[in-house]
Amino acid sequence: MSDTDFLLAVEGLTVSFDGFKAVNDLSFYVDEREIRVIIGPNGAGKTTVLDLICGKTKATSGSIKFRNKELTKLRENQIVEAGVGRKFQTPSIYDDLTVFENLEISYPRGRSVFGALAFRRDDAVRERVQEIAEAIFLSDQLQRRADFLSHGQKQWLEIGMLLIQDPDLLMLDEPVAGMSVSERIKTAELLHRIIKDRSVIVIEHDMKFVEDIAHKVTVLHQGQILAEGPMEKIKTDPRVIEVYLGH
Numbered sequence: 001m002s003d004t005d006f007l008l009a010v011e012g013l014t015v016s017f018d019g020f021k022a023v024n025d026l027s028f029y030v031d032e033r034e035i036r037v038i039i040g041p042n043g044a045g046k047t048t049v050l051d052l053i054c055g056k057t058k059a060t061s062g063s064i065k066f067r068n069k070e071l072t073k074l075r076e077n078q079i080v081e082a083g084v085g086r087k088f089q090t091p092s093i094y095d096d097l098t099v100f101e102n103l104e105i106s107y108p109r110g111r112s113v114f115g116a117l118a119f120r121r122d123d124a125v126r127e128r129v130q131e132i133a134e135a136i137f138l139s140d141q142l143q144r145r146a147d148f149l150s151h152g153q154k155q156w157l158e159i160g161m162l163l164i165q166d167p168d169l170l171m172l173d174e175p176v177a178g179m180s181v182s183e184r185i186k187t188a189e190l191l192h193r194i195i196k197d198r199s200v201i202v203i204e205h206d207m208k209f210v211e212d213i214a215h216k217v218t219v220l221h222q223g224q225i226l227a228e229g230p231m232e233k234i235k236t237d238p239r240v241i242e243v244y245l246g247h
């Protein structure tokens with residue numbers, strides 16, 4: 001297949017579990033600096049799509065090109081190194097560490113194998129932690145143990161732990177589940193700010209939040225695309241209302 005200008009090009013992607021095609025000949029394309037939201041009923045294949053992109057699940061057939069690099073042949077850690085970050089539904093932060101420490105341990109390991117310039121790196125790490133903490137609304141919580149944070153703050157911290165690795169594509173599975181209204185608004189703000197130099201794919205069920213963030217919405221149904229486009233169009237699409245929004 002030819003090279004594309006898209007950040008992510010998914011083509012003919014299929015995964016079959018014991019003959020059941022959870023994702024079935026799926027193709028979609030994500031632009032640079034785009035927020036793409038994937039919606040659809042339970043079991044539509046949304047989480048499986050993210051699992052395929054990050055290499056947690058191997059495709060049966062099809063292609064996933066990220067900056068024209070084929071991801072289906074790579075291992076999970078190679079996909080992370082290529083610049084793809086993934087946040088799962090349940091936070092995987094270290095409860096007994098502070099916010100600072102959680103961010104610090106997520107800072108990507110330097111290329112200097114011998115630890116040269118370590119003291120300069122420390123400064124760089126501190127600066128970067130500070131910068132990320134500000135972006136995720138936690139700069140006044142740096143010395144707080146993570147288990148004392150609110151549910152929403154924990155979600156932000158985990159986003160911060162991915163952001164500190166500076167991924168070009170960030171994938172979030174229901175990031176605002178369980179958040180208060182004001183936390184949801186701040187999360188939308190956060191996403192709009194971080195796409196200055198990356199793209200984001202979000203799985204979401206909260207339609208108000210989808211409206212606030214999505215540049216484009218992809219509606220999945222039975223492992224295939226039912227509809228795709230801006231939210232204003234998706235909202236009024238009779239097929240989407242029938243299988244999802246109307247419920």
Ligand SMILES: Nc1ncnc2c1ncn2[C@@H]1O[C@H](COP(=O)(O)OP(=O)(O)OP(=O)(O)O)[C@@H](O)[C@H]1O
Pocket residue numbers: 017022040041042043044045046047048049
């Ligand atoms: N490892 C697996 N083995 C067998 N079946 C699987 C596996 N992973 C997912 N499935 C099936 O694939 C289908 C799609 O699941 P998936 O979790 O991707 O849906 P979803 O759209 O994310 O749903 P939800 O909104 O409920 O999270 C489901 O029928 C699920 O049972």
